Amino acid sequence: MSVSRLTRCAVLTALALALSVAEGLAPLTILIPLPGLRLGLANLVTVYALCSLSGREALLILLARCFLGNLLGGNLMALAFSLTGGLLALGTMALLLRCRRLSLYGVSMAGAAAHNTGQILAAMVVLGSRAPLVYLAPLLLCSLVTGAVTGAASILLVHRVPLPASARQSRS
Numbered sequence: 421m422s423v424s425r426l427t428r429c430a431v432l433t434a435l436a437l438a439l440s441v442a443e444g445l446a447p448l449t450i451l452i453p454l455p456g457l458r459l460g461l462a463n464l465v466t467v468y469a470l471c472s473l474s475g476r477e478a479l480l481i482l483l484a485r486c487f488l489g490n491l492l493g494g495n496l497m498a499l500a501f502s503l504t505g506g507l508l509a510l511g512t513m514a515l516l517l518r519c520r521r522l523s524l525y526g527v528s529m530a531g532a533a534a535h536n537t538g539q540i541l542a543a544m545v546v547l548g549s550r551a552p553l554v555y556l557a558p559l560l561l562c563s564l565v566t567g568a569v570t571g572a573a574s575i576l577l578v579h580r581v582p583l584p585a586s587a588r589q590s591r592s
Contacts, residue, residue: 429469429477429484436465436485437492443483444493445549448566459566460532466510467528468581469575475514480507486545524575529567536563 439461469478512534543552
């Protein structure tokens with residue numbers, strides 16, 4: 421990986437971490453009391469990386485954000501939740517981005533639903549119980565709204581933030 425690509429990934433990882441921390445300062449659970457509910461602002465960086473960089477770079481950014489975010493936040497137990505949700509969302513969005521008929525709204529909403537599903541699966545494994553499935557339906561309903569919000573922001577981000585010339589040439 422070139423120095424410019426590594427630098428771009430580092431900056432995007434820092435941005436994803438900052439968005440995640442900022443989102444944690446005003447939790448969405450105040451308005452809707454569902455455990456684990458977040459708007460998913462860090463997902464903006466994942467969508468941008470998938471659309472503008474490569475799947476490999478998006479994966480590296482996601483992994484770094486999950487590990488650093490949980491390490492700095494002092495909650496390594498939450499790593500299972502963020503990694504499972506993040507990896508399932510990344511995989512889902514990467515597959516759906518290949519479908520030209522689906523907009524970034526749809527891709528982002530599917531990513532939000534996949535993230536919530538991944539977190540519920542992780543909770544079931546950690547707790548050794550099916551009890552977390554009770555939260556899946558309300559979380560999936562919320563993912564329609566949160567995914568649409570991040571989808572709208574992703575559209576603006578992908579279309580308004582150009583890649584440097586070196587990145588455009590390497591994608592060709």
